[in-house]
Amino acid sequence: MYSAGHLLVLLGVWLVLCSAPAAAQTPNPLLDDRVHDLAKQMNCPTCAGRNLADCPTDTCKQWKDEIRAQLEAGKSDQEVLAYFQARFGPTVMQEPPKEGALLVVWAVPIAATAFLIGVGVWAVQRASARKPAGASSASSPDPSGDPYLAALEEQVRQ
Numbered sequence: 001m002y003s004a005g006h007l008l009v010l011l012g013v014w015l016v017l018c019s020a021p022a023a024a025q026t027p028n029p030l031l032d033d034r035v036h037d038l039a040k041q042m043n044c045p046t047c048a049g050r051n052l053a054d055c056p057t058d059t060c061k062q063w064k065d066e067i068r069a070q071l072e073a074g075k076s077d078q079e080v081l082a083y084f085q086a087r088f089g090p091t092v093m094q095e096p097p098k099e100g101a102l103l104v105v106w107a108v109p110i111a112a113t114a115f116l117i118g119v120g121v122w123a124v125q126r127a128s129a130r131k132p133a134g135a136s137s138a139s140s141p142d143p144s145g146d147p148y149l150a151a152l153e154e155q156v157r158q
Helices: 004-024 029-040 060-070 077-088 099-141 147-157
Strands: none
Touching: 029 060, 029 077, 060 077
């Protein structure tokens, strides 16, 4: 029915077909790390405030598979991020870009912090400038202004 040559060819084809998926699914730790690092920089498209790397949804798995496919195709990390930004907008990133109109998102907190530190320094300097005048009057109270204090002073002297 089948000759030894036919069986040998079928065995070879079977081995090639069986080994190809195994080779494709061989873990590549460097690629896995790159996918994870890129996914950490991106937002989950369905869960608010969660990064792509830590989200178990099917959508996130598809996005991570897309990242892996692009990296395997030879794209750089920046090219992969640019692809997702072009397709889904700048909100896909965990950290807003430091350019254009979004620069305000970075500048406002820094300016507000500098302003509050300046107000705090000014308040401390103003309070310390008033302290010596208030401290001298508190250390030597005038008994004539307060009748109770005058009576206490009189009792202490006796």
